[in-house]
Amino acid sequence: MLEIRQLALDFLRYRGLWRRETVTCLRDVSLTLARGELHAVVGASGAGKSLMAQALIGLLPGNTRRRGELWLDGEPLDAARQAALRGKRLALIPQSLAALDPLVRSHRQVAWAAQRGGAAAPRAAAERAMAQLGLVGDSARRYPHQLSGGMARRVLLAMATAGNAEWLIADEPSVGLDPQQRDGVLDQLRRVADTGKGVLLITHDLRHALRVADRVTVFHAGTTLETAPATAFHGRGEALASDYARALWRALPDNDFARPAAREATQLA
Amino acid sequence: MLEACDVTVGYRRGESVLRGISLQLAAGEWLGLSGASGSGKSTLGRVLAGHLAPRRGSLRLDGTALPRRGLHPVQWLPQVPELAVNPRWRIGRVLNEAWSPSAAQRRRFGIDDAWLERYPHELSGGELQRVVVLRGLAPGVRYLIADEITSMLDAITQAALWQALGEEAQARRLGVLVIGHDPALLQRLCQHRVRLEQGQLFASS
Numbered sequence: 001m002l003e004i005r006q007l008a009l010d011f012l013r014y015r016g017l018w019r020r021e022t023v024t025c026l027r028d029v030s031l032t033l034a035r036g037e038l039h040a041v042v043g044a045s046g047a048g049k050s051l052m053a054q055a056l057i058g059l060l061p062g063n064t065r066r067r068g069e070l071w072l073d074g075e076p077l078d079a080a081r082q083a084a085l086r087g088k089r090l091a092l093i094p095q096s097l098a099a100l101d102p103l104v105r106s107h108r109q110v111a112w113a114a115q116r117g118g119a120a121a122p123r124a125a126a127e128r129a130m131a132q133l134g135l136v137g138d139s140a141r142r143y144p145h146q147l148s149g150g151m152a153r154r155v156l157l158a159m160a161t162a163g164n165a166e167w168l169i170a171d172e173p174s175v176g177l178d179p180q181q182r183d184g185v186l187d188q189l190r191r192v193a194d195t196g197k198g199v200l201l202i203t204h205d206l207r208h209a210l211r212v213a214d215r216v217t218v219f220h221a222g223t224t225l226e227t228a229p230a231t232a233f234h235g236r237g238e239a240l241a242s243d244y245a246r247a248l249w250r251a252l253p254d255n256d257f258a259r260p261a262a263r264e265a266t267q268l269a
Numbered sequence: 270m271l272e273a274c275d276v277t278v279g280y281r282r283g284e285s286v287l288r289g290i291s292l293q294l295a296a297g298e299w300l301g302l303s304g305a306s307g308s309g310k311s312t313l314g315r316v317l318a319g320h321l322a323p324r325r326g327s328l329r330l331d332g333t334a335l336p337r338r339g340l341h342p343v344q345w346l347p348q349v350p351e352l353a354v355n356p357r358w359r360i361g362r363v364l365n366e367a368w369s370p371s372a373a374q375r376r377r378f379g380i381d382d383a384w385l386e387r388y389p390h391e392l393s394g395g396e397l398q399r400v401v402v403l404r405g406l407a408p409g410v411r412y413l414i415a416d417e418i419t420s421m422l423d424a425i426t427q428a429a430l431w432q433a434l435g436e437e438a439q440a441r442r443l444g445v446l447v448i449g450h451d452p453a454l455l456q457r458l459c460q461h462r463v464r465l466e467q468g469q470l471f472a473s474s
Contacts, residue, residue, distance in 0.1 A: 044423040046393025150306060175421060176348075178306035179450050204423040207453075251424035254453035259429040 002033040002056075002077075002167055002198055007068035009051055009060070009222075022065070025051050027222040029068070033167070033200050038193040040201045040209035040230070042248070043219030049202045050095055052219075053169045056200075057092045058082030072167075087116040091165035095172040095202075097152045100144040106130075106155045107140045110162050117163025129162035130155070133188060149176040157185060161192060168192060169200045174208065186212045206233070207252055218245040270295050271317065271343060271412045271444060276326035278309075278316055286312050288468035289326070294412060297442040301455035303473060304465030310448045313465065314414040317446065318345035330411070340367065344405040348417040350397040354389045361385035364400050368407035378403045378433045395426040402430065406437055412444045420450065431458060 009026040026048045033039050041049055054060050056070065058079055070077040072085075082090070101109055110126035119125035130140045133154040144152060153173060160168055170189060174182040186201075190212040193199045203209050209216065210230045217227040225242040232239035237246035250256045271294040279285040286309040294300055294317075304310050315321040317328065319341050328335055330342060347353045354363045364370065364385070375382070378399045389397055398418060405413065415434070419427040435458075438445055447458050455462050464473040 042423070044393070044426055045395045045421065148307065181306070204421065206424055248424050251428040252453070253424075253428075253451065253457040257428050257431075257457050259425055259432055 001035070001071075001073060002200075003069075003071040004029055004031050004052070004056070005069040005071065006030055007052065007055060007066070007070070009048070009055060009067075010065045011061075012063045012065065025064075025222055026055075029219075029222070029224050031217050031224055031227060033198040035166070035198050036193055036196050037214050038190055038199045038201060038212055040203060040206075040213035040216045041219055041224075042203055042206045042209055042216060045204055047219045048222045049219050050171050053092060053171045053200070053202055056169055057086050057090055059086075059092070087113070087163060087165075088118060089166045091117075091160040091163055091168050093156050093160045093168070093170040093173050095175070097144070097149065097156070100152060100155065102144050105141050105143055106135070106147065110155065110158045113159035114162035114164075117165060119162065119164065122162075125162045125164075126158070129158040132161070133158050134184065150178065150181045153177060154181070154185065157188060161188070165197070167198045167200075169202070171202045172204070173201070174203065174205065182208060206248055207254075218242065218248065220244045270331055272329045273313075273317060274327050274329070276313075276316060276323045276328070278312055278321065278323050285324070285468055287316070287323075287465075290468070290470055291326075292317075292463070292470060294444040294446055296411065296444050297439075298461070299438075299445045299447060299459040301459035301462035301473075302446055302448045302465065303450060303452070303455060303462065306450075308465045309468060310465055311416055314345055314416045314446065314448055317412070318343045318414050320345060340407055340409045342410055343412040343414065344407075344410050345414045346402055346405050346416060346418050348420060350394065350401040351389065353401050354397065356389055358389075359385065360387050360389065360392065360400055363389065364404050366404060370403050370406070374403065374406075374437075377436065379429060395422045395430075398422065399430060399433075402434060410443070411441075412446070413438070414446045414448070416448045417450070419454070427454075 007026055007029040010022040010024050012020060012022055015021050029052055043049055055066060107126055110130055111122045114122035114125035135154055135158060139151060157173055174185050177185060186208060189199050189201060201209055201213060210233050213230045215227055216230055218225045225244055228240055233249050237249040240246045251258060273290060273292045276287055276290045277285050278287040302310055316323050319335055380399055384392060402418065419430055447455060449455055462473040464471045
């Protein structure tokens with residue numbers, strides 16, 4: 001079980017040359033991720049979802065101050081343990097495509113990831129992971145700049161799955177993909193969870209996360225408002241506890257496609 | 270009326286992405302354009318907005334050719350706002366580059382005055398997208414190409430942006446080409462929808 005308990009994060013930044021100010025990015029973030037579970041974290045961009053992911057694997061920028069606790073299987077997940085597990089048992093699929101090494105062909109990068117994860121035959125593991133995502137033949141051997149955005153996303157996903165990590169954090173893995181590719185990536189994450197791994201899916205795309213997720217945590221302004229089973233997003237959202245989660249559900253184009261009225265919006269904020 | 274007649278476009282010699290496409294967009298009309306990734310949706314959008322010259326075929330606005338200089342009456346709104354702004358400019362300068370939106374307009378698009386002093390990387394994607402959309406609405410603009418402008422946004426931010434854009438478009442009778450993957454969104458926004466497949470347009474139900 002991977003646990004986040006009341007995580008809070010502040011950024012220190014300089015205003016002008018001398019004055020320093022702290023900006024609070026995460027206020028109160030708590031959630032649990034079980035083995036075999038696909039847990040979606042949804043919310044607006046800028047709400048702090050990616051920072052939570054970076055905090056989980058211990059790759060926060062230097063100017064942050066962290067409070068709260070991280071636990072893995074009943075033991076605290078501190079910086080040393082994060083460093084030891086990162087890339088092996090704990091893997092992040094980053095949102096930025098800039099995470100790929102521009103000078104290395106993609107199949108080699110995936111093989112490296114497999115090696116870090118302890119695969120006995122990294123090349124074969126890499127090939128398998130890429131083939132599962134439809135990256136075969138010539139397209140598996142390209143340099144990152146020769147890949148389309150969708151292919152680059154799949155290479156990042158292949159890197160995370162080739163390493164056979166037990167805990168996978170996918171930060172917006174389906175952004176910029178067409179519907180077919182998006183479903184392919186989400187189905188692959190579901191399969192990873194079904195093999196007994198814990199998958200945290202960070203996304204702004206509630207509609208499509210619901211198809212594969214077991215539970216959904218709604219994130220707003222640095223706070224986890226509620227965790228609900230995916231089935232609670234139904235009808236007019238009566239089963240949801242928070243106003244914001246209900247508004248998010250109702251704002252989908254095939255529901256009401258409405259932004260909350262100004263009065264409600266201030267209550268939500 | 271914005272018209273594309275028999276437009277053919279390609280990037281490599283001997284290969285065409287769009288093959289003899291004709292399309293009409295009337296003032297005040299919302300037209301949805303979908304298609305697989307790589308089918309040429311953005312290429313068509315960029316041709317209409319004058320970013321890309323067609324190999325063959327012509328573009329006309331109310332029967333006359335589009336201007337080569339000055340404000341282009343067809344504006345392209347991109348999917349990724351980070352790539353459409355100068356990272357060294359403050360938001361205030363970015364927003365006011367072509368025209369100066371009023372405080373009321375800024376408020377309708379949910380643009381906070383405090384942002385004007387910030388740099389683009391200090392806004393979230395959804396916040397920056399609102400800045401980029403409002404920037405593209407200068408008074409001489411009559412048609413918009415909205416190229417997946419909300420596919421990176423959460424549902425509430427998406428609905429809010431389309432609502433603000435819809436009000437502006439209705440008041441000024443702007444014609445809007447909405448490029449997107451989400452059938453529910455296109456159905457919600459557009460009276461008519463077309464699909465790009467193998468370089469050709471097909472009516473879509």
